[in-house]
Each structure stands twice: as structure tokens, then as C-alpha cells.
Amino acid sequence: MTEQSNPSLFETSLQGGEHSAQESLEPTWSVSELHEAINGLLQHTFGYEMWVQGEIRNYKVSAKKHVYFDLIDSDSKNPTYPSMLAITLFAREAAAVSRFLDMQGGAIELADGVRVRISGKLNTYESRSSLQLRMSGIDPTFTLGVLDQERDRVLALLSAEGLLRANALRPLTPLPTRVALITSLGSAAHADVLGEFQKSGLGLQIFELDARVQGAEAEASILSALHTAQELPVDLILLCRGGGARTDLAAFDLESVARAIAESTLAVFTGIGHEIDSTVAQEVAHSGHKTPTACAAAVVNQVNAAAQMMERSWLQACEVVANRLDRSERQMVDSGGRAGRAALRHLDRDQQRVSNLLHSTKIAVPRVTSDAETRLTAASSRVGRAARQWDALTRNSLDALAARARVHDPATALGRGWSITRTASGTVVRSASELHHGEQITTQLADGSVVSTVESSTVESSPVETSPGQSSPGQLEEK
Numbered sequence: 001m002t003e004q005s006n007p008s009l010f011e012t013s014l015q016g017g018e019h020s021a022q023e024s025l026e027p028t029w030s031v032s033e034l035h036e037a038i039n040g041l042l043q044h045t046f047g048y049e050m051w052v053q054g055e056i057r058n059y060k061v062s063a064k065k066h067v068y069f070d071l072i073d074s075d076s077k078n079p080t081y082p083s084m085l086a087i088t089l090f091a092r093e094a095a096a097v098s099r100f101l102d103m104q105g106g107a108i109e110l111a112d113g114v115r116v117r118i119s120g121k122l123n124t125y126e127s128r129s130s131l132q133l134r135m136s137g138i139d140p141t142f143t144l145g146v147l148d149q150e151r152d153r154v155l156a157l158l159s160a161e162g163l164l165r166a167n168a169l170r171p172l173t174p175l176p177t178r179v180a181l182i183t184s185l186g187s188a189a190h191a192d193v194l195g196e197f198q199k200s201g202l203g204l205q206i207f208e209l210d211a212r213v214q215g216a217e218a219e220a221s222i223l224s225a226l227h228t229a230q231e232l233p234v235d236l237i238l239l240c241r242g243g244g245a246r247t248d249l250a251a252f253d254l255e256s257v258a259r260a261i262a263e264s265t266l267a268v269f270t271g272i273g274h275e276i277d278s279t280v281a282q283e284v285a286h287s288g289h290k291t292p293t294a295c296a297a298a299v300v301n302q303v304n305a306a307a308q309m310m311e312r313s314w315l316q317a318c319e320v321v322a323n324r325l326d327r328s329e330r331q332m333v334d335s336g337g338r339a340g341r342a343a344l345r346h347l348d349r350d351q352q353r354v355s356n357l358l359h360s361t362k363i364a365v366p367r368v369t370s371d372a373e374t375r376l377t378a379a380s381s382r383v384g385r386a387a388r389q390w391d392a393l394t395r396n397s398l399d400a401l402a403a404r405a406r407v408h409d410p411a412t413a414l415g416r417g418w419s420i421t422r423t424a425s426g427t428v429v430r431s432a433s434e435l436h437h438g439e440q441i442t443t444q445l446a447d448g449s450v451v452s453t454v455e456s457s458t459v460e461s462s463p464v465e466t467s468p469g470q471s472s473p474g475q476l477e478e479k
Helices: 009-014 031-046 091-103 140-160 188-200 218-229 247-253 255-262 280-284 292-407 410-415
Strands: 050-061 067-072 084-089 115-125 130-138 178-183 205-210 236-241 268-272 287-289 420-423 440-444 449-453
Touching (some): 031 115, 050 084, 084 091, 084 115, 115 140, 140 247, 140 255, 140 280, 178 188, 188 205, 188 236, 188 292, 218 255, 236 292, 247 255, 247 268, 247 280, 255 280, 268 280, 287 292
Parallel strands (some): 178 205, 178 236, 236 268, 268 287
Antiparallel strands (some): 050 115
């Protein structure tokens, strides 16, 4: 390919075809020549090898052990469509990178979500007409530094908000026999926890919750399991994961997971990684343990300690009750003896008092009887005199009342010549003014009655009593 500086085809057409078509054509590139030229420019600009940093996405390994993933800016202004660079790590370079990471302690494993600083050659992928970085190296200190920096940030934030000890202050049931286990079911951590529980011989009730504990799905999976565990009838939550690289445990350093543990309504025990591993989840949990086995052993120890305490309390209670029963029995025996002796003394005194009273009664009865007979005789005499006097008085009163009754008896008055006059309705006539002409009246005498008709009546101003058998002024004429 030869570079030329001929005018463009557009300029040639404007000149009215003054030059031939051969002279007016720009240089024409083949696709492979264009890729070669671009790769030359990339090498010239960025060098044979360059460094780039970002977060791994879409990590996958082919059947031939080639590794492919995308490197993105996790803090991109457009998280939906972040800046992205395709990375290719061929099998040979992948093996070299893996050996290098193992020599560094195996703290890093390439996976989705891991932030890395990698080196490689930037070129085009001709088959897809795309830009890619052919990876050849990695800086593990960068990834570890990012992890440490994020871990420190989360710890400082939780400490400032008072959440580091929030779950530790949750009351722990003294006998946690119902446990929610959050882990990857079927994993070594899962087997270690169940093995420890079975070995203890305790009848624990285990609620198993499957969760992804590494990778892009780990955060949502752990949060969902923690939420579900708090709705179960359990006393305690266990969050466990076996050992691995620092990057494998990254989910347990996430702020969201740490907050969920801190704000859990139940105490959370963690058993994450190996002895040397430390995560934010362990710092914020009620009790953080180095391994899943140690976490399960802590639960077993808690239950055994509670059972031993209950047994000791029972034995102490039995001993206290036995001692109190012994003391009570002794007290009852002593009290019984004292009560018996006191009763005998009281009985002797009462018997003596009864004897004295009996003797006094024998002496006093004849005297009291004699006095009573004397008082009874005198009272009987007084009653007899009073009865006779009352009888005489009563008889005199009755005689006087009988005389008065005879005086007021109407028959007596009629016998003396008085009469009683009544109207036809039976009303006694008391005044001449009560009678009217033609009215029929009846006059009762001592030996009979007379019926009369009123002819006339005269009312006198001052009535004068007449003797029997004589008519009085104003006396009605009878017909």
C-alpha cells in the first residue's frame, strides 16, 4: 500500500473531469490493512503493553480454557450503559496469571464484580471489528487495596451510625434450639455445620436457606435469605461460607449485607472463610467466628452451657428444698414437743380450775336455791295481791261503763216517750226545715212505728224540751 496525496473524488468531479479516473481516486484500504494500520497506531500511542483498571463483568471460561470478560467503569455516569472494554485472556496467559496469583497468597480470583488493574496489548478483534485488550498480567495489590479501602469505608460508616454493635445488643435466647442456617446448600460449609450439629447429639431444629455466597448474585441472595430467616420461628441465624480468596468473600464486605445483619431482629452468628479471613459481616454480627465449623460449635456450646446451667439450677433447687424440708421437719418436731408440753400444762391448770369450780358450785347451789325460793315466794305473794286489786278495779270500771251504755241506749229513750222520725230514705230527721209538704215520714216509738204525711212544718227559733208524752213546739202534725 502506497500513500498518495491526490484530491478527493468529490473535488475531481467539481473540476469537470480534468484528470483521469485513475488520478482522481483516493488510496483504497483492505479491511485487514485497515486493522493492521489501526493496531499500529494503538501500539504507537499506548505502547506494546498498557495498564487499565475497572470492574469485571460477564466473566466466562471457554472449553479451551480461554477467559473472556468485559471491563467496565463501575462509577460510570450512565450505569445502564457503562464504558466497556472487551478482555481476552488466552489459556497460556491465564495459566501464568493463575500461578502468579497463587504465589501472591491466592487472595484474588477473577470473577464478576471484582475490581482489577490488568496489563495487556490493545488491538482490534478483526472477526468482530471490535477493540479488545489481550491480557497478560495483573496487579493484585490494586485489587486488595480497593477491597481494604471499601472495607474501611463501610466499617467507618457503620461505626459513625452506631450499627457496629447493634446486633450484638440483641437479646440472645439462653437455649437457642431453633436455628436458621444461611449458606450454599451442598457446599463444604453446609456439610461442616450439619456435621457439627449431628456430632453434638442435641435435638436442634435447623431451617436451611440456600444462598449464593459469591459472585454477582450473592448480594441479592444473601439479603433475601436474611429477610426470610427473620420471619421463621427461630431463635438464631447462622450465616456461613467456606474459605476462599479475598475476592470470593467480597459479598460479606458489602455495606448492604452489613446493614441487614446489624438491623436484624434476631442475633446473627457468622462463620466465614478460614482462620486468617476477616470480613465486615463478622465485625457487625452478634458473634463472628473464623469458620463455619466454629460457628456451629458456638451454638452447640451455647445450648450445652444453658443445659448445664439448668441442671445446676435444678440440683441447687433440689438441695435447697431438701435443706428446707429438713429444717421444717426439725422445727415441726420441736414445735410439736413444745406444743405437747404446753398442752399438758394448760390441761392440768384447766383441770384444777374445773375442780375448784365444781367444789364452789356444790357449796353455792343450796344457798342460791334457798334464796331463789324465798324471792319466788315473796314475788308470788305480791302478784296475788296485785291480781286481786286489778280484778276489783276492772269490775268497777265495767259496771260504770255498763251504766253509761244503758243511759245512751236508744231503746231507753224510746221507753221514756221519745220518738225517732226518719224520711222515706231512712235518714233521721233532725230539723223541721228538712221536711217538705207531702213528704212521707216514719216515726219510731217504743212499741212500734207510725207512717205520716207532712201537711205543714213550723220552725221555732228556740226549741224547748218537753216531757215525754207532750208535743213540743214545732211538733209535726201526723195524719
